[in-house]
Structures are given as structure tokens and as C-alpha cells.
């Protein structure tokens with residue numbers, strides 16, 4: 234086996250051997266849901282002071298309010314009782330490093346990992362490229378504050394999200410660990 238396979242099996246054996254936090258209920262104890270980016274430099278529970286069982290964390294590339302992120306948020310409130318939503322984007326997000334057209338072109342060239350450079354992305358090429366990338370909305374953005382405001386606004390205005398739920402917008406700094414509230418986003422997400 235390669236990669237992290239052995240590591241994961243061994244690490245989990247240790248984890249499970251001393252695990253003593255089972256038996257918790259499904260609804261998050263702190264009644265909150267966090268939507269954030271999949272970026273490996275963010276450990277949401279750790280950064281926000283939550284423990285196992287406290288909050289829902291929904292993650293995708295960019296922490297965007299995609300239809301699927303909203304699906305999870307709606308389930309989070311409607312069936313599991315959360316009462317506040319936090320949308321957390323971050324500094325140095327990879328989603329600001331490409332746009333829709335770039336992604337489509339790279340995927341048409343090949344499925345191999347492309348590399349970023351001063352002149353944009355370079356694809357190594359291959360014989361497995363596909364035009365399927367054209368059918369996916371990659372939800373890229375160039376300004377994190379604008380994007381988080383857009384996402385908070387979309388959630389706020391969604392017909393399946395009740396107005397009583399406050400939706401807050403933040404940007405997390407991956408170099409300092411600090412969270413900065415984006416006033417425009419939180420204002421847009423205010424409960425009503």
C-alpha cells in the first residue's frame with residue numbers, strides 16, 4: 234500500500250484504543266454550523282474552540298454556498314436544530330488562483346496535476362482530458378471578502394433558510410490563525 238494508507242490504519246488504531254467520547258447525540262451541542270474551505274491549513278474545531286459533537290462543519294473548495302452546501306445547512310437546522318451559521322473563507326485561498334475558463338482548459342488537456350507559475354497554470358498533458366469540466370460551475374473568486382459576502386447573502390436569501398438564523402461572514406488568516414469578521418457579510422446575513 235502507498236501514500237497514507239498505513240499511516241491512517243495505525244493512527245486510527247491508537248485513536249480508537251483510547252477513544253472515550255462515544256454515545257453523544259446527533260444534534261450539535263453548540264447548535265451552530267460552520268461552512269468553510271477544504272484548505273488543509275484550517276482546523277475548524279481547533280481554531281474556533283469547539284469539541285467533538287459541538288458543531289457541524291461543512292467543507293468544500295472555497296467554502297462556497299453551493300447548492301450542496303446549502304443542502305447540508307438546511308438539514309443542519311431543519312432536522313438537527315442548529316440556530317446560527319458561520320461562513321469562513323480564508324487568506325491565500327487556492328480558489329483565487331484560477332477561473333472557470335482556466336479550469337475547463339486544464340481539464341480538457343489532461344487529468345494530471347497542473348502546476349502554477351508566474352504566467353498561470355501549466356498542464357503536463359496526457360490522453361485522459363475531458364470536456365466534462367465545462368458542465369461544472371467551479372465557483373472561483375478573486376476577492377475573498379466579496380466572495381464571503383456573496384455566500385452569506387445567498388444563504389440569507391435562500392427560501393429554505395429561515396430569516397431567524399443569523400449568518401456571519403469571516404476570513405481566517407492561515408498565517409496567523411486569526412479570524413476577521415467581514416462586516417458587510419455579517420450585515421447581509423443578519424437575522425430578520
Ligand SMILES: [Zn+2]
Nearest residue numbers: 270272326327
Ligand atoms: Zn480555500
